[in-house]
Amino acid sequence: MRTGSVVDIVGNTPLVKVESLSKITGCEIYGKVEYANPGGSIKDRTALGIILKAEADGLLKPGYTIVEGTAGNTGIGLATIAAQRGYQCVIVMPNNQSQEKYQVLDALGAELIKVDPCPFANQNHFYHTARQIAESRANSFWANQFENLANFQCHYENTGPEIWRQTQGQVDAFICSVGTGGTIAGVSTYLKELKPAVHVRLADPYGSGLHSYVETGKFESTGSSMTEGIGIMRLTENFRKAQVDDSVRVSDEQMISMLYHLAKHDGLLVGTSAALNLYACYEYALQNAKMGRCIVTVLGDSALRYQSKVFNSHFLNEKSVAVKPLL
Numbered sequence: 001m002r003t004g005s006v007v008d009i010v011g012n013t014p015l016v017k018v019e020s021l022s023k024i025t026g027c028e029i030y031g032k033v034e035y036a037n038p039g040g041s042i043k044d045r046t047a048l049g050i051i052l053k054a055e056a057d058g059l060l061k062p063g064y065t066i067v068e069g070t071a072g073n074t075g076i077g078l079a080t081i082a083a084q085r086g087y088q089c090v091i092v093m094p095n096n097q098s099q100e101k102y103q104v105l106d107a108l109g110a111e112l113i114k115v116d117p118c119p120f121a122n123q124n125h126f127y128h129t130a131r132q133i134a135e136s137r138a139n140s141f142w143a144n145q146f147e148n149l150a151n152f153q154c155h156y157e158n159t160g161p162e163i164w165r166q167t168q169g170q171v172d173a174f175i176c177s178v179g180t181g182g183t184i185a186g187v188s189t190y191l192k193e194l195k196p197a198v199h200v201r202l203a204d205p206y207g208s209g210l211h212s213y214v215e216t217g218k219f220e221s222t223g224s225s226m227t228e229g230i231g232i233m234r235l236t237e238n239f240r241k242a243q244v245d246d247s248v249r250v251s252d253e254q255m256i257s258m259l260y261h262l263a264k265h266d267g268l269l270v271g272t273s274a275a276l277n278l279y280a281c282y283e284y285a286l287q288n289a290k291m292g293r294c295i296v297t298v299l300g301d302s303a304l305r306y307q308s309k310v311f312n313s314h315f316l317n318e319k320s321v322a323v324k325p326l327l
């Protein structure tokens with residue numbers, strides 16, 4: 001099949017059955033292979049949705065610069081599409097993310113600004129830094145992925161319908177972690193409109209307050225996580241639209257054990273959020289094993305975006321994370 005440009009191959013990603021987990025649990029567990037997008041992650045969808053909406057609204061014009069604060073993948077998505085559409089990109093990131101993300105952004109020609117990790121309330125946080133840069137530079141557009149509802153909308157209009165079609169409407173549960181809230185909000189809203197009984201579960205890493213918010217209405221956290229780009233301590237406009245039934249926490253050890261299990265038994269090299277998602281699916285499937293449910297999640301990116309960390313035994317030892325068998 002021939003296509004016109006990079007933007008034409010964003011979305012319509014494959015839905016793969018995770019055979020080992022399906023066999024163990026008696027449920028059908030599927031992952032949407034979002035690292036098949038041109039920029040290598042699900043955030044290509046967000047980037048395209050935000051750019052198209054900004055162009056339509058006259059907020060983004062030829063010669064403009066796109067500015068965004070990100071853990072990396074949205075920045076890569078924006079820079080990928082910007083390269084095709086002739087925009088410049090300024091990407092603000094914490095300085096503790098994987099080297100692979102920085103290298104990709106450099107190759108895409110983005111201006112990369114690294115800042116020290118800090119709480120959201122601190123004005124030096126990458127989110128506020130990006131906003132300040134956009135406000136101070138002429139002809140700049142701040143993508144604002146956390147609050148920009150074009151994020152939610154792209155998943156409502158595309159990711160959700162794709163899952164519905166690919167499962168022929170047989171999806172029983174959708175389980176997903178949260179970075180901005182756009183994916184879980186868009187997909188949950190779409191699926192529940194067609195099938196209200198679809199169970200939506202949030203998968204949250206330690207150090208995030210979303211699990212506590214879903215369960216108690218308060219943002220509280222415990223511990224920390226080596227995962228990147230997921231877990232927050234505030235209610236974004238995108239997550240506000242999510243229709244979540246319940247929530248679970250997944251530890252780094254559970255996540256990394258799943259990551260290695262999938263590589264060894266399924267030939268799937270998935271990133272940290274994807275491994276966390278699939279551990280939550282696995283846990284849910286064990287709880288519902290006798291029902292043979294169809295469970296879907298998203299595989300946000302590839303392990304190759306983190307290989308200097310997740311395939312580095314020294315790094316894992318420093319984090320006190322051991323790879324253990326699932327059973």
